[in-house]
Amino acid sequence: MKYLKPWWSDGGGLLHLTILLSLAGLRLDLDLDLDLYLLLPPPTLLWDELLLAGGPTSSAYALSPFPASGGWGRAEQLHPKGREPDPAADPEGRLLREVRALGVPFIPRTRVDAWLVHSVVAGDADGAHGLLGAAAAASSAGGVGASLEDSSQAAPGDGGDPRAAASSPSAAGEEEKAPAESTAQVLDAGGRANQENEVLRERHEAMGHNSQNEENEQRVSAQEKSPQQKNEDESKIADKPDWEAEKTTQSRNERSLNVTETAFSLDDLSQMLLSQPENSLEGISLGDIFPGSINDGMNSSTPNMNFSQAISHDVNLHDAMLLCPDNTFRREPTARTSQPEEPFLQSNSHITNPEQTLPGPHLTGFLPLVGNQTRNLSQDLLHDLDISIFDETNLMSLAMEGFDSMEVSQLFEELDSDSGLSLNSSNNSTSVIKYNSSYSMCEGGATGYSDLEGAVGGYYPDPSKLCHMGRRNDSGFHGDLAFQHIQHNHTYHVEPGALDSTPRSFSQHGKSQKINKHLNDTDRNLSRDERRAKALHIPFSVDEIVRMPVESFNNMLSRHYLTDLQVSLMRGIRRRGKNKVAAQNCRKRKLDIILNLEDDLCNLQAKKEILKRERAQYNKAITTMKQKLHHLYHSIFSRLRDDDGRPVNPNQYVLECSQDGSVLIVPKELVTSGHKKENRKGKTK
DNA sequence: CCTTTTTGTCATGCG
DNA sequence: GGCGCATGACAAAAA
Structure with a gap:
């Protein structure tokens, strides 16, 4: 049994953890982790499973600080399914007994700790309900694999009021007496990885049964919905925007799990905490919080692991600090307010809804991968990440110039399909960077896309935009893939065929749909040049650029500080605009010429007909004249006589x-x- | 799905 | 030589 070293005694511990969590894709606000870090898995699991298995997989630990996604309620997820303590069956508090048996002191630092300890040790469903425990009571009653939400329904009325357990039999005194410093010794890093992997593998096999039952429960609950309802839900999802559909999917999953939302708001929690007496501090073991992972893993693997060492190894503070702020602290305020849940959804919901991202099952889910599989997976992931990073570097180099990444990516797609940049890749790599970026990536500069219209320079990035873009886009495909693989194999045992309708495929479809929708909604009426100009923040309209005289245009180029890319684009816009107008005029002229020729043809044909008629009239007149002449000729000869008085023969x-x-x-x-x-x-x- | 028309773009030539 | 313009040719989009 290991206990988390009281990190408040190690000034850098919390920071390390926060950085690591950020690297691993977790979202843990600093103001919250003060209360939450005690709920975190042990260091070996943190490192081996969060990092070796690839960052996004660790999102199973995601503790959403966002109220909309449950806020503190997500801490409930830290309770692994099927491994929850059963307060009903263990009224005296198994946790406390374990604590005592180990002889390891645990000093709750915060009121949350006190409350948690108090609730769990109290051993009743009410007390344990709050952050951790409702699932425990329900899972014990309803079998393995019940989540907290399951239990919330299974045991309705569990108010989660910590005060209900205020009078719990407290052995906290013993715990409080123990020196906190000794806990650090328990966490000494032994470093026996092989042994640890063996134990983890065994633990996973043991958990397989629980996971299977959980899957069955999910299937049953899903089947309980009538097909009509399902269709309605699906149609609703299809009609909604993607991000709404994702939420709907999430909520549907929650419903299918018979979820009753018991998540705490921050205010609720604070009230509960304030209601807790300070002197009710009692011990709590992480093994009870993570019985599937901590108990086994710690006992067997690294009894001497130093936690702070474990979580900080291979982590460059500088790199981490350069990375995590973009994701966590420098977020665009508007984006944060407008899309408070999106980061969490983007990073997790494509695979499973947040309620499903319980750390326990995922911890156990990682277990078979620990070892060679995990390392292979992590190597593959890292390889993919590297590739994505290079793609992202190119995009980022433009994004660093102050251009909206989404728009720039669209621009690239339009400008040159051979540019090698696709939105997919950018999306992937963006999220990858979010989790794994290093400083050098941001320094990549304007590599690639040299065939675009000139080099880039001048603008400086708005990191929030970059991060926002990363959050806007879907989470990394690699991470999703890995996460899904792990989850399906070890947590829910979802059949591969069933994955087609899972959030991953949905996210991929949604990705393109999202892009198309983005274009359709906002830029559909814009021409390509207008979109390009908009993407590059050119402060002139395309119409102005095209129509203004060349002198004005040159003056404008010289007066304004424009990047080469912008100038090149403006010249191109002007050239294409002029040529477009010229082509239109040319076609008009060509059409006019054709029409004129057709008119001329008609006129000439009419004249021809007139001439024909005249000719016929003239011929007719000539014939008449000839006939008259003939009659006159014979009339004259009939009257002529020769010298003998005989008529004159007209033939002679x-x-x-x-x-x-x-x-x-x-x-x-x-x-x-x-x-x-x-x-x-x-x-x- | 195929054909036709429209439109945008590029390359080229001319003034 | 740069610029604007005209136009043939081509491709993509639209009908």
Whole structure:
């Protein structure tokens, strides 16, 4: 049995832990961990399972400080399922007996400690209900694997009022008498990892039964809902925005677990704490808080482990400090208020809802991975993380320039599909950085995307934006994967086929949907250049850039301090805008020309028809004239007589008009011979 | 799903 | 040589 060293005696311990938790993806506000750290798993588990198994997996320990997600109520999750002490069966307080048996003093430091100790040692459901215990009572009654929420319903009326246990049989005096300093010796780091792994593996096998039962319970509760209800719920989720759908999924899971929310608000807790007498401090063992992990693991593995050493090894304070503030302390206020739950949801809810992230089961869930599997997994994860980090570095280099990461990523997608940057990768790596970033990553500079339009410089990042972006995006895929793997294998034993509808696939779909929705809602009406300009924070509208005279444009470029990327983009916008207008004009002109040609064609065709009609009229007139001439000719010959008074044959004579107007009757022979002679003369000439 | 039309963009040439 | 413009060609989006 190990006890947490009273870290208040080690000034750096808490800081180390906080940093580690941040590195591991946990969210633990400093003002809360003063009260919470006693509930944390032992150091070996912290390191081996939080870090070796990959950061995101440790989110099983997530203690959400956000009221909306349960606030202090999340501390309940620290109670491993199936391993809760049974106050009913152990009215005298097994915890206290263990404490006594070990002879290790434990001095609760805070009122929470006192209350916890008091409640647990009191051994009744009421007292143990608060932060830790309701699950214990219910799980003991309803079998293994019940969560606190399960128990809350199983044992309704457990008010969780710590005052109910105020008169518990207190052996705290003995505990308080023991010197706190001796606890540090218990946590000496023995370093016998192999032995520890063996024990952990055995413990996991023992926990398999409990996990299986828990899964069955979940299935039963899920089946209790009518299909119609399920469909309605699912349709509601589908209709809602992704983040709302995630919440719905979360709440649905809670309902499926017959959850009755017993989470404490911070105010409730403080009131409860204030109601606790200071002198009711009693001992509490972490083994009761984490019976599945601490008892076994500590007893067998590292009885001499120094806790502060264990949690601080391989952790660079500088790196950690550079990392964690972005996630925890430099958050954008608006983002924090608008999306208070999102970080937690993003990092955890894709795999399971916060109520399911009980540390106990996850602790046990990690167990088979401790050892070679864990190391392989962690190596794979680290490898993936490194790859993602490089991608993220490129994005970050632009984000460091003050550009919104989401927008920049979209810009990259639009600018060059060959840029090698995808939103998926950025999302992954962003969250990865959140958990594993190092200072050098932030110093990466503008590498890559050199084919974009120039180098980057000038703007300075708003870290909150960067972090906000990281939180906005989904949690790291690697981490989710690892987390899911562990969880499914060791906690819920979910069938692989059932994972399709699990939050991971949902998160991946939701990721693209989220991006599309983001584009659809905000930027759909914007052109690509407008989105680019918006992403790069160019202080001019595209219309201005395109329309202003070249002198004004050049003056504007020289007057304003713009980065090369911005200038290049503006020139491109102007060029494309001009060309766009020119192309439109060109097409208009082309269309006008075609229309004009068509009009000309119609006109010409009309003229042609008119000419045809005229020609026909003229031909008709000519024919009439010929007929009249023929009639006149015969009329004249009918009246002519020769010297003998005989009629003149029109076949032998012709009428010939002379130049002086006289008409002569000439024999045809003379006319034909005369024409031949004239023709000969004309040819000879 | 295929075809056609529209639109944006690039490359090129000209003034 | 830089700039604006015109235009063919191409690809993607839209109808």
